[in-house]
Amino acid sequence: MIPAQFGYTRPGSLAEACQELAADEEAKVLAGGQSLLPLLRMRLAYPTKLVDVGRLPELAGVHDRGDHVFIGAMATHDEVLRSGVVNADCPLVALATATVADPAVRHRGTFGGSLAHADPAGDVPAVVLALDGVLVARSADGERDIPAAEFFVDYLESSLRQGEILVGVKIPKLGAGWGFHYEKFQRTAQAWAIVGVAAAVRRSNGAIQESRIALTNMAPTPVRAHATETALAGMDLGGEVRQACAEAAADTSPPGDLHAQPDYRRHLARVLTHRAVRKAAGSV
Template identity: 45%
Template sequence: MIPAPFDYARAGSVEEAISLLGSDPDAKVLAGGHSLLPAMRLRIARPSMLVDIGRIADLSYVREDGDRIAIGALTRHHDVANAEVLQQLCPIVAHAAGQIGDPQVRHMGTIGGSVAHGDPAGDLPSVLLALDAGFVAQGPTGTRTVAATGFFTSLFETALAPDEVLTEIRVPKATAGWSFMKFQRRAQDWAVVGVSAVRANGGVHVGLTNMGLTPLRAVGVEEAVGGGADPASAAARADEGTAPPDDAFGSAEYRRQLVKVLVRRALEEALP
């Protein structure tokens, strides 16, 4: 289908983007366009104006910053996957970015777009949730950092205000043990279910993709591992608190079974 009519403005800076967003309550940021434009073609999204931030070069970087790694929101999935600093210091992020879609999607889609879109089926949001990442948002009154745990509020909804631009994703160094499991029907598909496990603070953090309205943490599994349970016993709690979709790619019941299998495998890989 053809999108509904919209205006277009290219922002030369984050400040200009914020000002343009403030001038029209129905305006939306355009980054890589690989989620927003398909939604507009289906008329699920009908922004009155697109504020294109795609050429703000200083929003694309990956660098070490103290005990964290800072990733500019406009960094393309391909560049995240190939960033040496991530491969060495937070490999799960580089690995997961390399599993997104196909080369064309990875060369256009951005990490900030993945986060801001808030799609529970996205690969990176649940990885970032497991890592306790921080999301830096800039708006008309300044900059704030939102913890990943409070960022994803509902289906395609996040804590970002309409006139805020996500500028940076901050992840901890995490080399102790990790696993990323993406179960898909065909190579390059979206995940039917995805699982991320990261060792942290003597325990493990587990993120789930496509198991509810938002990316989720498998809190029951984390508690069980913290209490000394083995991977199989801990994984039996993987569907606690989830509400998986029931669609052409798998029933809710299938996903509940699948997530337990994937969590067990992820724990076996991530834990010593």
């Protein structure tokens, strides 16, 4: 289909981009365009103006900031995947990013765009939630930090305010003793996840001391499997782990569609969480 008519501007600075958004409540940010352009073509979005931030240096790159890794909003999935600091200090991010769509999309789509789009079927939001990432937003009024647990509000809805632009995300470095895995079930290699599980596990003396688990496509937003995280504390990798992972779907509200009904997604969440936890614990 052909998109509805809209204006276009390419600001020369982040401050100018924030001013453009503040001046027009119906304007939208254009980054890599891999999520927004299909919505425009299907006329599911009707912005009056696109504010193209694709060439703003303030949003670029992946940076080592000591206790955390800062991923600029305009860093592409491919750039994140190939980053030495991401692979060394935030390997769960790299594991999930490698499953995003296909190479063409990963070369164009942006890390920040995936987060701002707030699609619960996306791989990146669940990983940032599991790792307690902090998203940084900028507007004409200044900058603020938004914990990942507060960023995703509803289906395709984030807590970004009118006039705000996502600058990037801070991913804490978890350090030694942690293992990671991202388990994803999908129809084809390029398809959205029917269910995905991001798992980070810390073991000591053969037992799981701490875990962080987030689920993809099990609610209108990515969700943490808090019941399983609590149940896993102090366990070894025996049969009790499977029982703990059976709680992964607790308090979720998975969608039903042509690809899977809610009860099937709950089953997948339990199975995939068990796989992800065992693989993460085995990589410590």
